[in-house]
Amino acid sequence: MYNILKKETIAPQVDAMIVEAPYIARHHQAGNFVVLRIDEKGERIPLTIADSDSEKGTITLLFQKIGKTTEELGTLKTGKAIRDIAGPLGHATPIMDYGYCVLVGGGIGSATLYPILKALKGKSNNVTVILGARNKELLIWGDRFKELADEVLLTTDDGSSGRKGLVTEALKEVMDKSKVEIVIAVGPIRMMQAVAELTKPYNVKTLVSLNPVMVEGTGMCGACRVNVGGKTRFACVEGPEFDAHEVDFKELANRLGFYREEEQASMEIFKKKKCKGRCKKSNKGT
Amino acid sequence: MRARDPKKRSKDFKEVALGLTEKQAVKEAKRCLQCKKPKCVEGCPVEINIPAFIGKIRDTDSPGALNVIRQYNMLPAICGRVCPQENQCQGRCILGKKKTPIAIGALERFAADYDAKNSSPEKPVQIKPNGHKVAVVGSGPAGLTVAADLAKLGYEITIFEALHEAGGVLVYGIPEFRLPKKIIQREIEYVKSLGVKIQLNWVVGRTQTVEELFEEGYKAVFIGVGAGSPKYMSIPGENLNNVYFASEFLTRVNLMKAEQFPKYDTPVKKAKRVAVIGGGNVAMDSARTALRLGAEKVYIVYRRTEAEMPARLEELEHAKEEGIDFRYLSNPKEIIGDERGYVKAMRCDKMVLCEPDASGRRKPECSGEEFILEVDQVIMAIGQTSNPILVRSIKGLNLWGAGYIEVDENGASNIPGIFAGGDISTGAATVISAMGAGKRAARAIHDYIRSSYPA
Ligand SMILES: Cc1cc2nc3c(=O)[nH]c(=O)nc-3n(C[C@H](O)[C@H](O)[C@H](O)COP(=O)(O)OP(=O)(O)OC[C@H]3O[C@@H](n4cnc5c(N)ncnc54)[C@H](O)[C@@H]3O)c2cc1C
Ligand code: FES
DSSP, X not given: OEEXXXXXXXXXXXXXXXXXXXXXXXXXXXXXXXXXXXXXXXXXXXXXXXXXXXXXXXXXXXXXXXXXXXXXXXXXXXXXXXXXEEEEESOOOOOOXXXXXXXXXXXXXXXXXXXXXXXXXXXXXXXXXXXXXXXXXXXXXXXXXXXXXXXXXXXXXXXXXXXXXXXXXXXXXXXXXXXXXXXXXXXXXXXXXXXXHHHGGGTOEEEEEOOOOOSSSSSSSOTTEEEETTEEEEHHHHOSEEEGGGBOXXXXXXXXXXXXXXXXXXXXXXXXXXXTTOHHHHHHHO | OOBOOXXXXXXXXXXXXXOOOHHHHHHHHHTOOOOSSOHHHHHOTTOOXXXXXXXXXXXXXXXXXXXXXXXXXXXXXXXXXXXXXXXXXXXXXXXXXXXXXXXXXXXXHHHHHXXXXXXXXXXXXXXXXXXXXXXXXXXXXXXXXHHXXXXXXXXXXXXXXXXXXSSTHHHHTSOTTTSOXXXXXXXXXXXXXXXXXXXXXXXXXXXXXXXXXXXXXXXXXXXXXXXXXXOOOOOTTTTSBTEEEHHHHHHHHHTTOGGGTTTSSOOOOOOXXXXXXOXXXXXXXXXXXXXXTTOSEEEEEOSSOGGGOOSOHHHHXXXXXXXXXXXXXXXXXXXXXXXXXXXXXXXXXXXXXXXXXXXXOOOEEEEEEEEXXXXXXXXXXXXXXXXXXXXXXXXXXXXXXXXXXXXXXXXXXXXXXXXXXXXXXXXSOXXXXXXXXXXXXXXXXXXXXXXXXOO
16 A cells, blocks of 8 residues: 555646655666556556655655546545556656757656756756646646746747747747757657657657556556567557657557546546435536 | 367456366277377377376266376366467377367366365475575466476475566466466466465566675576567557557456456556457457457557467457457558547558578568558557566576577576576477476476485
């Protein structure tokens, strides 16, 4: 059992959770994730380690409530526990003295980028962070990034914070102005693909962190396989970061949609259970 | 051995083989010639005194029979069910030359099941601790065996297991209808009753390194992490939706209970027409699982002929009885997808077997003809290889082949204090060979610790 020391909602549909996991905290490196299972009947899902404190023996998980398991995770309050957590899994992000780095994050991608930023700033790097979201409320951890990054650029679809527009527009301007050594992008597939297409003609090394379906997360099942440069790679052991210019995003998107029907069915049942049949009545009342 | 009606059993996950009744077992045991130089023992990877235990069954002393087996084999209920007896003990039985060999596997299973039915669960055993800690990585048959043997000698043992459940392939690979989970549970309870601790969700190499285990005071580390990484064929269409590696397909059903979705959260896709590629136990298990999930038609596509199939004979027979359609001498070359990126067919080469090569193996070769199977799911069961996570995290560890740990005949690696056995040192093999390796390693670890840390 892994105790939840703190749980809070940090944006609409996005929760942050601090969990006791001393060994995982001690070995966590930027780019790592855990696989967790809430209870006996739960599925195993991967979540990035958004932060860790090796002295306190804790890890921080950020998650967007988009499916049954993340919804259920969101119902667990401080003081409760998660049955299984295994990690830290996946390759660590290669951290070097790159010079000028740009991190691009969409939505929950911030969770992956934050430890990367921390690690890059642990060396002598100059880092610009570009965070994008639909609106101001959905920008995650902007203040934390501002504390560490040399520059933070915010973009929103509706202009409610930062500039109105897409992260790629901001990234293009940055690349036009200065020589960028590496771009690391994490977020929705379409965003990562757009970043990859943008940086390619600039010849800028670009990494993306992929989020395929996983089962055990230790290289034993192949559920997480992705096509990189025409080769099959297991994201849980050989990734989750790969060269953005080599990734077959179309195949990834297709594979991610494979269980959509089941995910929806599972979600409906969960919602019905959660409101124990009272939902309809309260709906009438409003 | 008695088995359930194929029509009924292929619709559920309950055990297929029924085992022997006491009467049948005694009758079978009476057929045993009690050879002076028993060939069967030579065929057994752990050299169980087979005539002795059969003699006990003949004398209706089943507990006595189990005691004999347990001296050599810690997992009789499991081995009785999954060992390839036709290549081992039973394959050597003198009676087999003229008639049917003694059903040694069935008798082993009988002795173990008899005990499970008629005696109460194991009580914690009091063992005098010897003050030394040993770490065991992986809770498959190799790890469980080392742990039990060393615990009996007074060692303080912790098994570290990456998954959320102990048992290795026995729980995530081999299906319920062949090896019920409660049997594995019982064996694991027995190991725990010896004082062995099992730490789940512990990916050694990641959660903790082997070096750190030594720093924490473990005097030796046994690595029994299996050969869990699936092989692929690198043919077009392998990443289409509804192409599974057998490991994923079986893990979803066996470990995650996907057949009970949505009661359990993990789903698995149920298909109508399924092609399973491969000819081993993993292929048989996948095909029969697909059938039980409701498939109307299941093919096994294998590039050699039935004679070369590595699967256990009993599994092959059961699969045939259940209506699996075997396509021999067939080698997949492309999986064809529809416009949505889902499997719709598989293109295969028709093969012919060449003359035997120097090793005596007959290689399949393309005949030039091809054919198409219309299927909506493909399961690849063409083998597993070493998982790199742990072995690559140990500096200076000697490996061979595709990343297997090089060990001597006692399981010692080139690094003092690190031992290994089971699939991670041999490549994918059998439950009994993993167990045998565990037994030898336990002895070697005991010797190593006694000589390195004299009392
Ligand atoms: C579907 C299937 C059917 C089979 N059928 C038969 C059969 O009928 N008869 C037969 O004799 N054999 C059969 N086999 C083969 C047999 O199961 C294996 O040879 C045997 O289980 C190997 O045992 P092991 O202890 O070496 O490893 P495994 O059983 O593979 O166990 C290894 C364990 O180590 C864990 N592990 C891996 N990495 C780490 C890490 N870094 N840290 C901690 N833990 C880790 C794994 O999660 C796993 O639980 C079958 C195999 C499969 C896949
Ligand atoms: S999740 Fe199973 S191999 Fe990556």
